[in-house]
Amino acid sequence: MRSIIDIVDLSTDEIDALMQTASDIIADPDKYADACKRKKLATLFFEPSTRTRLSFEAAMLELGGSVIGFSDANSSSSSKGESVADTARVIGCYADIIAMRHPREGAPYIASLYAGIPVINAGDGGHCHPTQTLADLFTIYREKGGCNDLTVGFCGDLKYGRTVHSLISALAKYHNVRIVLISPDELRLPGYIKKEVIEKNGMEYVETKSLEDSLPELDILYMTRVQRERFEDLEVYERLKDSYILTAEKLQAAKPDMCVLHPLPRVNEISVDVDADPRACYFKQVENAKYMRMALILKLLAEKDEPEADGAEDFVESELLKCSNPRCIVAVEQELKHRFKCTDKENGVYRCIYCDAKAK
């Protein structure tokens, strides 16, 4: 049974095929209006995220399917202490496919092991949100005609921004993508992503603090929010915050066909005077997300009866290894065994199979 937990679960060929399907849906929506007739999507949202849930629900309804589910943990049995595995087993009896959001990292992966139906991760803590990345890629593809040969700037909170980490991992599979990392020192991209993703894939990159200096060379600008609570010293925040706000005035220095993306919601990091500029693509991203979710639902339901390509995932279990991440699902579900995969043999790095955090 195929589930999508992380964007890296999909090959570039598969992502390209999903983008083809999404383009075809846009061109001829009637062709897909009954594609999921009598199929049910369960939206299991253990934490509220109304817009992601509505996007999944709209996607399934436009495919002619129906939707069941809940939108916060208090209305599910997990509030009575039910494990994610048991919830997944039960829902697997009612529905054909699950979209799950959970505050605990690794929870959708656990669900995928027990549900017996495909599971799409709709966001697990700070870990993964693959359909957001599919929406980002599809927006780049539609605006630029492809995802190769681009200079992509990431601006703002590159330390905690999971959408940034995930999009960089996805772009690493394309050709000749140059990365410009624009952030204050406090919020630079974590070293392990530079090492294990950017350098490992031979991507060219630069780090800078200046949005204004970087703008002229960018084909894509991916904006994120710089959150006040990320700073220990509020004076530093006050000094920096305005330099990472995109305004119509700053945008004058950018290429006429640059494209501005943002995972939304924005607070003030893109001034509203940018909205009318044809380079502002962040609301198109929202629409593109729905089409990519439609394409993904179709793919997973079509592949449901196919045997799995390779066998069970290799993992290591040892008394000496424990997941270091307090937000991991293993931190709350005592029955779960800590399991790891070796990601760097040379330096003996083991990462949790649920949340990808390092073992301690």
Ligand SMILES: [Zn+2]
């Ligand atoms: Zn973990």
